[in-house]
Structure formats: structure tokens, C-alpha cells
Amino acid sequence: MKIVFSAVWEHMRSERRAYVRETVNYSVFICIVILAVTLVVSFVTSYGAHLDTVYGTYDVCILHADEGDEGVRALSSRGKRGNVAVSGYVRHDGDCFAVGRIDDNAAELLPVAVVSGRMPENDSEVAVEEAALYLLERDGAVDADGRIRLTVTAFDGSVHEREYTVVGEIGRYTDVVPHMNGGDAGQPYDLFPSFFVFSDEGTPAVCHAVIRTGVPSGQLGSELKGYGDNYLTNGEREAQDPRGMFAAFYSVTVLLVIFGIVGLQANVIVNSKRNRALLVKMKCAGVTNAAYLRFRCAAVLTVAMAAFVFGTVSGVLLSLAASYLIKYLFIDYFAFSFSWISVLTAVLCVAAVCLLNILACIPDCKKRPLEIGREDVSVVTPLRIGKSFFMKHPVLSLAMKTAYANTAKYLGIILSVSAILLFTVAAQTCATAVYRSYNDDIKYDYTLRTSNGAFFSALEIPVTDYCFGDGDISMLSATGELSSCFARSANHVFVVRDKKMPEAPYYVYRDIYASAGKAPERLEKIKAECAQYGYSGDEKLYEITLNGINDETVAALVGDRDIGDSVIVITPADGQQPFYAAGDDIFISAPRLDDSGNVKRVDLKTKIGAVVTAEREMPFYGDSDYVFAVRQSAIDGSFSSGYQYIDMRLRSQNDYSETEDVIRRIAGLHSGDDDLGIVSSRKYNAEKRQAVMLVTVIGGLIVASATVYALLTLTSVLRSSVYERKRIWGYLKAAGMQHKEALMLERVTTAAVIAISFLAALLLGGIFALSMDAELRECVSPFSVLLPPVLILLICRQIVTAIINDFWRQPVRALIHEL
Known part of the structure; x- marks a missing residue:
């Protein structure tokens, strides 16, 4: 010691x-x-x-609580990365259900019983009722006579006893989505849960007050593309x-x-x-x-x-x-x-x-x-594994000894080859996916859109939003802000004042598609349906046609308010089909001015995505080819000083005929060049394509450089040093092996290493491919598929060259001379 x-x-x-x-x-x-x-x-x-x-984040959710106010508040405070503003709760047979709005930053849902669409800004009680009705009907809480009895308690302490009779079917409404926002034409989507609940008096108490389109207002734009849109089911959302x-x-x-x-x-x-x-x-x-x-x-x-x-x-x-x-x-x-x-x-x-x-x-x-x-040139003794066939056979025994002595080198070879194969395919796949995604954004159908996300097709003008077809029931607020959820081809809208709900004076509107030859029949049908609700006469049933809005209806809806801040019908040039726009969001009441007092223009090359106003940033689409700023007074003749911004993009980069047609249509909305400002972002589109191509080329060069460097490194590793060659040839000479047998042994060992490397790369690449969604799997380009075999051939060529140099040109002659 x-x-x-x-x-x-x-x-x-x-x-x-x-x-x-x-x-x-x-x-x-x-x-x-x-x-x-x-x-x-x-x-x-x-x-x-x-x-x-x-x-999975929605505007309205229903939470199940064990107690009353305190239980609901405690439940709502359990959000980890966001808040849930609980507005009220519903009791039914001892169960307590809280209904609230989830903030935009809420990242984790609490225990959710059911999720619906957007909650009205000024009437949370209606949201509580409707969401609870859907929940209770789904869970079979309807009495034998088809009634639902609720006690609705708001946090202000008010208690309301409600009794409803369920009319209609509760289920999922499936519609065919047109070719919008890059979607497939005619592709069916599970849009939103639909149900109809009427009180005993026959008045439409709650008709899609919460669950309207399933898509929150203002989020119909590019936010929904590729992000599992709110109208998707849970399975589809998880799949994306x-x-x-x-x-x-x-x-x-x-x-x-x-x-x-x-x-x-x-x-x-x-x-x-x-x-x-x-x-x-x-x-x-x-x-x-x-x-x-x-x-x-x-x-x-x-x-x-x-x-x-x-x-x-x-x-x-x-x-x-x-x-x-x-x-x-x-x-x-x-x-x-x-x-x-x-x-x-x-x-x-x-x-x-x-x-x-x-x-x-x-x-x-x-x-x-x-x-x-x-120098020690003795044979390395491996671990004893008995007197097996492998140990007795001289060639296999020598192969095991060689592999054992060079474990780290072979492990490095396997990892190097696997990494090269995997990252080459991954880099090419990601580059292809990025290029396709940006390229697809540029080639979308050419549309006119307002800044609040509502869509206006330049070819089929009256397109405003995803919504029901013929016979839609929705809400119109007492302030005169008409919801944008009209049928895509509707040309008549009927507004009904619901006087049975004085605490929330909403308007219920019905829109109808009047096809050629059937307009009078459809018109009488919808009037008859509205009359069944207990309304008759022009003072209660207002008709808004998309060809114009009459003064009587405007006065009844908005009173003394400026029409520029409420319901607007835009009529293009003569002979063109009109289109509809509504709501404060698409109008800017107080545009931001520059130092000279002029309306501030936005250079889309430097600030894509928003137009800065005094109140908020209005979203623009970064791939818009043109942005039109139209003075509000030029549209409706009002005294409003605001501007309406409309952006558009082309069906193709060379289709200027459609562009001129749209410009002529929009030009009919104003008088004078000062009222129409056109900001072109075509240069940005070109720059974006160039940037994508540049990124793709740079990425390809990086991958190619890394591959060449890895090949050179791998070749240098495979080439044994002078000492290693002497030691190996010492083993071979001591074992009595000839140079042909040694060359065959080295080739077999190298082939085994390459095979293991390729299998490892396939395994890792398979895991990577399975983790991708369907769209990204399609982006695996033929080049990336063909690259691994080519890479394997190059590696094998380098290995064979190294073997020939090490075992034939230099040592074999010396060995023959020595023998």
C-alpha cells in the first residue's frame, strides 16, 4: 500500500x-x-x-364548481398562465356552473364542461343562460315535457328564474366552406354547435347569442390559417x-x-x-x-x-x-x-x-x-466469453478484437453518418416547407378585405363572414352595430326588435338568399316566419337590402348617431354588384396625423401587419398587393373624418385585369384623388420571395458544406494513423493472415458500420417523419429523398479509397517484401 x-x-x-x-x-x-x-x-x-x-382557448367556457360564488371564484383563479373572468354562474339540481370569458393570454383551460363561441360584450347573463342550456341539454337535463328550468345568478346579486322549451336539434352544424383563406373549395368543416331554445311565449329568447359562428370576431383572418381554427373539433385541433x-x-x-x-x-x-x-x-x-x-x-x-x-x-x-x-x-x-x-x-x-x-x-x-x-505491439486480449466458436475461429476472433479495440472510432462513425443523413433530410424538409408556405401565401385567391377580417370576394362581392345559410338567426345590438355574419349570398336582411328582453334590447335578424325567380316566394316566407314571433308591421320588421339602406330603417336602428360609425352599405360604380360592410372596427374615426397635419401613411415595406391609428393598430395582411385608404365621407356622404382601409391581393402575380377592375370599383366610392390612397406592397411580395429563396439557398449551402466537412472528417477518421496501421498489421502478421483476408475483413467491418449507421438514421428519420403533420410530410422533396442513397455511395467510395490506400498500395508491398 x-x-x-x-x-x-x-x-x-x-x-x-x-x-x-x-x-x-x-x-x-x-x-x-x-x-x-x-x-x-x-x-x-x-x-x-x-x-x-x-x-383550445375560447372566449366563453363553462366551469363546474362545487360551491357557489366562492367556489366559482376559486375555480376561476386556478389558471396557470392566464385569467378567466367569471361573469356569473348557473345552478341546476344542486350543480353549479360558472360561465366566463377567457383572456387572450390564457394558456390553459380549467375543467371545461362545454365551450362555445363569443360572449356578448354587454350581456353576460344571456351568455350564461345560453351556454348553460347547451350544457344541460347535452347532458340530458331536459325534463320529460321538453322544458329546462334554470336559476341564473349574476355576481351583482340579481337572481332570475327562467323556464325554456327546447325546440330543434342540438348538434353540430356542418357547412361547406368556400375557397377562402387558402382552404380547399367544397371542403366540409364542423363549424359550430347549433341549437334553438325558445321560451313558452314563443319569443326567441336566446338564439345564437353566444354560439354564432364559432369563430371569435376579428380572428377570421390569417390568425386562423394553420392554427387549428376555433371551428375545429378537439381531434382536428390536436392533429394540427x-x-x-x-x-x-x-x-x-x-x-x-x-x-x-x-x-x-x-x-x-x-x-x-x-x-x-x-x-x-x-x-x-x-x-x-x-x-x-x-x-x-x-x-x-x-x-x-x-x-x-x-x-x-x-x-x-x-x-x-x-x-x-x-x-x-x-x-x-x-x-x-x-x-x-x-x-x-x-x-x-x-x-x-x-x-x-x-x-x-x-x-x-x-x-x-x-x-x-x-513499442508495445502485442494483441489486445478481449473479455473472456468462453471457448465459443467465435473465439476459436481466427478471422472472427481477430474481427472481435479489432472492433473492441476501436469501439470509440466506430461509435463516432455511426453517429456521424446518422447525423448527416438525418439532418440533411430534416433541413431539406424544413426549407421546402418554409418555401411552400410563403409561396402559397403569395398565390392565394385575390380578395378584398376590410381590416376587421371580414372577407369580400372581388368576384362574388357579397361575402362577409362564415355563417349559416338560408334562415340564419343571430343578434343585432341596440346600438345599431349589425353583426357581420350574413349569408354569403344573402340579399335581404330582416331586423326584428325583441321587446321581451328589455334588460338586453337586442335585435334578431334573419337573412335570406333570394335566388332568381324565387325572390317573392322567399320574401313572403321569411315575413311569415317573423310574424310567428308576434311581430307585424313596418315599425317592428325592418328590411335591409344589400342594394341600399332606406332612411327609415337607419333612423330606427341608429337614431341620431352618425351613420359613419354604425351600419354602412357601400355601393360601387353603376352596373356592379354591391357589397356590404358594417361595424366600428373597419372605420378609423381619428386617423393619426404626421408632423405636417396630413393623414399618416404606412410604408408596408417597413411595417407590414398593422396600420397605426389613434385608437388601435388595425391588422393588415402582410402579403397584400394593394391597400386602399378611402375617406369615410366619400363613401356615405357623412361628416366623419375617418378612413376605411381595404387591402387586397391578387389571384396571380400577372393578373392585372382583375386589379384594374377592382380599382375601378373602389374608385366609384370616392370623388377626387385626395380621398383614395393606394399603398402598394408588391415590392414587399417580391422581396419576400427573394428572401425565401435566399434562405433556401443559404440553408442548402450550409447543409452541403456540413456534409462535405463531415465526409472529409469521416475519411480522416477511417484512415488509420501510421502507428495504427503498424499495430493492425502486427496483429495480422501474428495471426498468419494474408493481405487478401485482411482486406476482406476490413471491408466486412466497414460495411457493418455503414449498415448500422444507415439503420440508425432510418430510425431517427422515421421518428422525425412520424412527428410531422400531414402537410409537412408532403414537403419532403425528392432531392431530400434521393440524397441519403447518394450520400451512402459517396461514403462507401471514400471508405473503399481509404482501404485501398491503407491495405494495398502501402502496406501490402512492404508485407510481401518482408514475407
Whole structure:
């Protein structure tokens, strides 16, 4: 023992810098592992929370509470990343249901019994009633006589006893969505839950007050594209949720990086000269192999523990700093999310490196005593596995010995080839997906749209929103703000004042499609249906035609209010079909002025996506070819100083005839050039296409450069050093093997390594492909599919070249000459 301790002390004193350097290296390695894993976990968690604001977040939800006010409030305060403003609750047979509005930032739903559309701004009680009715009807809470009895309690303390009779069917309304927003023409979608509830008096008490279109107002634009639109079912929403793809892709990335680092560390450890120098010193001191191995294990574990402490602390601190940097510079929703998974991963990596380090000492311990100054060319003895066929066969035995002695090298080859194949396919797929997505955005059908997201087809003008077809029932507020949910081809709208609900004086409107030859018949039918509600006479039934709005109806709807802030019917030039627009959102009452007092124009090249106003930022579509700013007074003759902004994009980049037609139509809305401002964003479209192409080309060059670099590195790894060649040929010569047999053995070993690499790449690529959604799978270009076989052929060519150089041109002649 005295000899062992003296030798250890002497070695550690003379090699103290080496041990410190090794501890620092391990610390950096552990820090990198923890930083990478923590950032990936944080990104996936933050991105998932960000997607939760789009997937599964609704304006109105129903929560089941065990108690009354306190229980509901406690339930509503359990949101982790958002708030739920509970507006009231409903009691039914001892059960308490809270109904509230979920904030835009709410990222996690509470226990939701049912989810509906948008809650009215000024009448939460109606929302409570209607949502509760849908819930109770769905759960079979309707009495035998078809009645639902409710006690509605608002948070202001008011209590209302309600009794309803269910009329109609509760289910899902399926409509055929036209070719809008890039959707497939004629594709059926499960739009929204529909139900009809009438009170005993026959008055439409609640008719789609909450569940109108299933799409929240103002979100019908590009926000819905590719984000699992609110009219999708839960299954469809989950199918379009890309979190699984991101998690799988980044997890595979981190694992490849970690195992690549482990492979490099293992290669350094196996070929470490310090191990051999220490072995020589201890052998000279008379230390036995077992004592040396115990010492080496203790030294490795000590260094690993010290490095683990320093690396973990530094990794966590760096992760925290990086998360804040990413949050404030790049991604606003990114948040630090430390996970024990990163520590566990670091522990496993350290354990793997320590094990490889210790195993690397075993062959050295089993060698014969070394003679200083003389090169050791003895055959490495593998682990004893019995007197099997493999050990008795000289070729297989030599193959096992060679593979065992070059484990780190072969592991590095497998990881390198797998990473090259996987990331080549992934990079090409992502580049193709990005290019197609931007390219598709540019080639959408050419439409006119107002800034609140309502759609106006330039070819079929009266298109306003997703909604019911013939016979729609919806709401018109007492303030005269008519909902934009008209039938796409409706040309008559009938407004009915609901005097049975004085606390919420809503208007119920019916729209109808009057086809050619059937307009009078449809007109009488809808009037008869409205008369069944107890209304008759012009003072109660107002007709709004899309060819114009009469003064009597306007006066009845808006009173003394300026028409420019309420219901507007825009009539284009003579001979053209008119289109309809309504609501305050599409008009700007107080435009922002520049320093000269003129209306501020927005350069879409520098600020795509918004027009800044004094009140809010009105969203624009970044791919619009033209944006028209029309003075409100030029549209309706009012005294309003606001502007209406209409943006449009072309069906194709060369179809200027349609552009001129639309410009002529819009030109009929104003008088004088000062009233119509046209801002072109075509240059931005061209710049965007160029940017996408540039990114694609740069990405391809990066992938190609990385592939070439990896091939060169792989070739240099496969080419054995002079010492390695001498050692291998020493093995072969000692075993009595000829050069042809040696060449065949090396080819078989290389082929096995390449086969394992290819299988590993296929496995990782399959995981990546399965994690993608259907649209992204289609983006796997033929180039990326053909690239792996070509890459394999190039690698095989390099390997064969290396084999010929190593085993034929140089050593074989020397061997023949020596033999």
C-alpha cells in the first residue's frame, strides 16, 4: 500500500495541471449538456404554452364548481398562465356552473364542461343562460315535457328564474366552406354547435347569442390559417398541433449532440497518453494491475464529481441568462423552465464517460509489463466469453478484437453518418416547407378585405363572414352595430326588435338568399316566419337590402348617431354588384396625423401587419398587393373624418385585369384623388420571395458544406494513423493472415458500420417523419429523398479509397517484401 500511495502522490503532484484541466473539461461538458437540455425543455414548454393560447382557448367556457360564488371564484383563479373572468354562474339540481370569458393570454383551460363561441360584450347573463342550456341539454337535463328550468345568478346579486322549451336539434352544424383563406373549395368543416331554445311565449329568447359562428370576431383572418381554427373539433385541433413535431425534432437534436460529445470524450479518453504514462510509472513502481485499476476508478470518480458540481451550477446559471436573453431579444413568450431531466441527462453522460474511461484502462492492465522505450505491439486480449466458436475461429476472433479495440472510432462513425443523413433530410424538409408556405401565401385567391377580417370576394362581392345559410338567426345590438355574419349570398336582411328582453334590447335578424325567380316566394316566407314571433308591421320588421339602406330603417336602428360609425352599405360604380360592410372596427374615426397635419401613411415595406391609428393598430395582411385608404365621407356622404382601409391581393402575380377592375370599383366610392390612397406592397411580395429563396439557398449551402466537412472528417477518421496501421498489421502478421483476408475483413467491418449507421438514421428519420403533420410530410422533396442513397455511395467510395490506400498500395508491398 505504501508503494501505491507514494506512486499516486507522485503522479498527482507531477500531473496536477492535467487533473485540473480534466476537471475543467468535464465541467464544460456537463455545462453544455445542461444548457442544451434546459433550453430545449424551456422552448418546448414555452412554445406549448404559446400554442395553448391558439389551440383550445375560447372566449366563453363553462366551469363546474362545487360551491357557489366562492367556489366559482376559486375555480376561476386556478389558471396557470392566464385569467378567466367569471361573469356569473348557473345552478341546476344542486350543480353549479360558472360561465366566463377567457383572456387572450390564457394558456390553459380549467375543467371545461362545454365551450362555445363569443360572449356578448354587454350581456353576460344571456351568455350564461345560453351556454348553460347547451350544457344541460347535452347532458340530458331536459325534463320529460321538453322544458329546462334554470336559476341564473349574476355576481351583482340579481337572481332570475327562467323556464325554456327546447325546440330543434342540438348538434353540430356542418357547412361547406368556400375557397377562402387558402382552404380547399367544397371542403366540409364542423363549424359550430347549433341549437334553438325558445321560451313558452314563443319569443326567441336566446338564439345564437353566444354560439354564432364559432369563430371569435376579428380572428377570421390569417390568425386562423394553420392554427387549428376555433371551428375545429378537439381531434382536428390536436392533429394540427405541431408541439409533438417540435418536441421530437429538438429532442433528437439534443440527443445527437450529447452522444456526439460523449463519443468525442470517449475517443480522447481511450487515446489518452496520460493513461499510458501513468501505467508506465506505476508498473515501474511495482504496482499490480488490480491496484492500478482501483486507483484509476477513484481518480475518475473524484474528477467527475467535482466537474458535476461546477458544471451543473454553471449550466443552470447560463441557462437562466440565455432564457432571459432569448425572451427579451427574440421570443417574447420564452420562459426559463428548469427541469431535472437536464441534470439526469448530465449524470447519464458523466456515467457513460467514466465507464468508458475505466474500460479503457482494462486492456492496458491486462498487458504484459511494459518496457520503457519499446513499442508495445502485442494483441489486445478481449473479455473472456468462453471457448465459443467465435473465439476459436481466427478471422472472427481477430474481427472481435479489432472492433473492441476501436469501439470509440466506430461509435463516432455511426453517429456521424446518422447525423448527416438525418439532418440533411430534416433541413431539406424544413426549407421546402418554409418555401411552400410563403409561396402559397403569395398565390392565394385575390380578395378584398376590410381590416376587421371580414372577407369580400372581388368576384362574388357579397361575402362577409362564415355563417349559416338560408334562415340564419343571430343578434343585432341596440346600438345599431349589425353583426357581420350574413349569408354569403344573402340579399335581404330582416331586423326584428325583441321587446321581451328589455334588460338586453337586442335585435334578431334573419337573412335570406333570394335566388332568381324565387325572390317573392322567399320574401313572403321569411315575413311569415317573423310574424310567428308576434311581430307585424313596418315599425317592428325592418328590411335591409344589400342594394341600399332606406332612411327609415337607419333612423330606427341608429337614431341620431352618425351613420359613419354604425351600419354602412357601400355601393360601387353603376352596373356592379354591391357589397356590404358594417361595424366600428373597419372605420378609423381619428386617423393619426404626421408632423405636417396630413393623414399618416404606412410604408408596408417597413411595417407590414398593422396600420397605426389613434385608437388601435388595425391588422393588415402582410402579403397584400394593394391597400386602399378611402375617406369615410366619400363613401356615405357623412361628416366623419375617418378612413376605411381595404387591402387586397391578387389571384396571380400577372393578373392585372382583375386589379384594374377592382380599382375601378373602389374608385366609384370616392370623388377626387385626395380621398383614395393606394399603398402598394408588391415590392414587399417580391422581396419576400427573394428572401425565401435566399434562405433556401443559404440553408442548402450550409447543409452541403456540413456534409462535405463531415465526409472529409469521416475519411480522416477511417484512415488509420501510421502507428495504427503498424499495430493492425502486427496483429495480422501474428495471426498468419494474408493481405487478401485482411482486406476482406476490413471491408466486412466497414460495411457493418455503414449498415448500422444507415439503420440508425432510418430510425431517427422515421421518428422525425412520424412527428410531422400531414402537410409537412408532403414537403419532403425528392432531392431530400434521393440524397441519403447518394450520400451512402459517396461514403462507401471514400471508405473503399481509404482501404485501398491503407491495405494495398502501402502496406501490402512492404508485407510481401518482408514475407
